[in-house]
Amino acid sequence: MYLRFQSNVLMFFSALKNPMKRIYFLLVFSLIGVSLRAISNIRITPVPSLPQLPVSAIHRIFQDSEGMMWYGTVNGLCCDDGYQISVIRSDINTPGLLNDNTIQSIAEDETGRIWFGTDHGAYILDKATRQVTPLDAEQLQTSFIYSIRKTSDGYMWIATGHRLLRYNTLGELQKTYLLYDHEGKPSWMAGFCESRQKQILITVGREGIYHYDKKTDTFTRYANPPSERNLTCIVQDRTHNYFWVGTSSSGLLLFNPSAPKDSVYTYSPLPVNPMGETEGEILYMEQDSHEGTLWMTTRSSLIAMRYDEAHRSLHQTDFRLPAEYGNMLNEIYQDKEGNLWVASFDGKSFIIHFTENAPEEFTLPALQQRVRFQPAIMALSDAGEGKMWISQERTGLGLYDLSRHEVMLYSDVFALKPLALGSIKQMTESRREGNVWVIPEGRNLIYELGREGMRMKHIRTLSLPDKAKRHFTQTYEDRNGTLWAGTNNGLFTFNLRDNQWYTVCDTLGQVSALKEDKQGNLWIGTTNKGLYQQSSKGKCKKIPSPLSITCLSVQEDSLIWIGTQEGGVYALNPQTGKLTDHTRLCGLNGNIVNQLEFDVYGHLWIDTNQKLIEYNPKNHSFSTYLTTDNSMLLRRFIPTAICKGHDGRIYFGGIPGICAVTPSARLDQPSKNIPTFITGTYVMGKPVTHENSLTLHPDEYDLDIHFSSLDYLNASKIRYAYRLIGLDKEWNYTAVGQHTVNYKHLPHGNYVFEVKATDGYGIWSDKITRLHIERLPAFYQTGWAITLYILLLATGLFLGLRFYLRRMKLKNEELYADSTELMKMRSYLNEKSVPQAEVRISDMEFAKLDEILLENILKAVEENLSEPDFDVQHLAQKVNMSRSTLTRKLKAITGLTPLEYIRRVKMQHACRMLEDTRATVNEVALALGYYNRKYFTTCFKEEYGITPSEYQKQQGKRDTSESKEG
Missing domain, CATH: 1.10.12 (Lyase 2-enoyl-coa Hydratase; Chain  A, domain 2)
Structure with a gap:
């Protein structure tokens, strides 16, 4: 522009x-x-939360002391934390909360409570508890509250009808001021202003300007009203003591109370709307803190005017509001950051913000007029003197003068028409001033072109001899007069002095990038074979790196930066070979990296199809330009359209034109240390209120915490870090734009929740917000319950030990009785013993004991015949012996192992059962604990040499023969 x-x-x-x-x-x-x-430097952004509002139209905007935004709509008071909207109104959830949901005015008192007026009454909202209290229902219940203002002395001023009421912070009415015009008819307050000198001024309909006299507690007219009696808004100039006053038909007035009475008002020319019509009615007005521009909403538009103090004249700027934001505008409000919020009735409510070093935009009108459609710049290179080599899609090579807006296409030059210049997507600057190397797409051709003024000329044509299947992809002319040329399957050089081609390597695959470092080494990126270094001594070596390289850039400290097809950005240290991943640090999310370029401040510019990132590797801060957020002209970045200009700026081509970004040190600045606010806490899905501490009851196990830095323009770029001291050892980092955390089933105890945020450039703030959380234990988790558990456990152990000791005592008594009986028997036998007996008394004792043991073993086996799992261990337990002792003892008595003895007893019982011919083999097997009939048959046969069936048949024949004999 x-x-x-x-x-x-x-x-x-x-x-x-x-x-x-x-x-x-x-x-x-x-x-x-x-x-x-x-x-x-002005940017317009729709209010980000518009889709969440109950209605699309906003007519009141307010920012509280914490930075929270509030909107007045016809369907309630809306609170915006940058991510979510909460609405205060009468509805099915809160019936009867308000008499009327149409919000006409919003303010905040000294205690942080929100005062708001409706079509029927005024209310006070406690932000902490969300409790709404009617204000002075006796006076205001049915009143239309069109203005609420707070002054520096803490009083709240409410305008309704022809009355102006003053309240203290407690909501107690102090005084009512009646407003009348010069004819004694009821009037109204149109504008309200407290000056830097703490003086209150109001504009009264049909009457002019009044000031408040604290001594007499009355309003007094300053001077005779201007000829235009219907005044609207009033603001004090930001740097001077005069005031700007809006009127209903005469535009803007300068009101200077210090001037002579006959010259206190100065008229200015009426502003002109985009339709070319004069606008006399000023509805709302603000003066920005950026340039001191006066912004005003009129009947049909938003107009910007600036006052020239030297010439004492007010002139309109070139600002024009795009049609998408509507014509029926309401309030204009300036927030703490100097951004202007404009409420629209028939369009999108929006934010006007001011950017430093905003990209300069070139819409290329001369090119657009020539080609008859919007520019689509596929490649570009600085030609010097404000001129730029460009390649326009479907038109080809051209030369554009960015300062004079003149264009020359290759087709305008007869000598260039035979050349293949209709589709150019790669061009690099030549070492000869104003010249450029261009590569026709998919061709084995390289052209060098120069210029004389705006006239293009052909310098030379290069092509590889006998390389029909090759085409050029990249060129780079080094400081030694050598042209490096990458192809779809190798790298070649052309000596510009002897006009000879040389092969460097014809097995590299497709060359995607060529860059030279300070030492004269050439770095070669390929699409599927990674990175190579061609040293200044002529040696080529492969460097460990990602394979799919799309672009390269060399930093001042000789780090090699790599962009990849997968959306990665890496820094390679050539000295150590260390590769550092910067992908997440610079805000990338997987989109292909098209180009990398360093500016004079050492910031890396990263180009993707719809996002441009300025990244500072020193502190990892970054700034983002999106094609979708109106931050620059381009709706799409073309991958091959980037160049560093002779003026130090970086130029990007795309649709529909060119943008130039000016390097700056803004990313080198320290963080602003912005605070983070906890904007909502939800327990079991329901909102709860708290100050700086929160108590959770035992049955409350689900906790959600919402937080925000209240940076509305950058909310989608901000990250948060949080931790719960007492649970988390390290910080947890959210994804970009994520602003909530959930905790489920927290153990009982005391915790401290901490959260911090980045600024819009990704720099972490040192300000940490804390919330103390206590989760109460359930009864079974209390100290009393634990004490009871210990007592119960001790009692159980005591009773168990007592039972065990009693049982052992009984067993010992039984053993003692048995041993006593045995001793008696031994004494008896000794008394009756015969010296000539062959068996000694001790042997008889042991034989008797063995007989008793064998009886016990047999009894135990017979009692468990049907148990399939009855084994040696079980048998040992039954006879109160260890497994090893049982095995040794039974082997000594019977010559059988315990398992063999168990099987023999079972087989003996099987024989007796099979003697009954009515019993089946399967029934017998099951009765003896054999669930596998085949295994039972095998065991039986091993014991008796025949199968159970054969044994049963033999028994049947024997019974038959015995019956015949009988």
């Missing part, structure tokens, strides 16, 4: 002959030029 203005001025001056006129218009145009430069 500014360059287009400059070119028009140059043509205008050339037509002027009178020197005095030239001087006069030079002054005028210089003022307009300053205005245009300021306008170029």
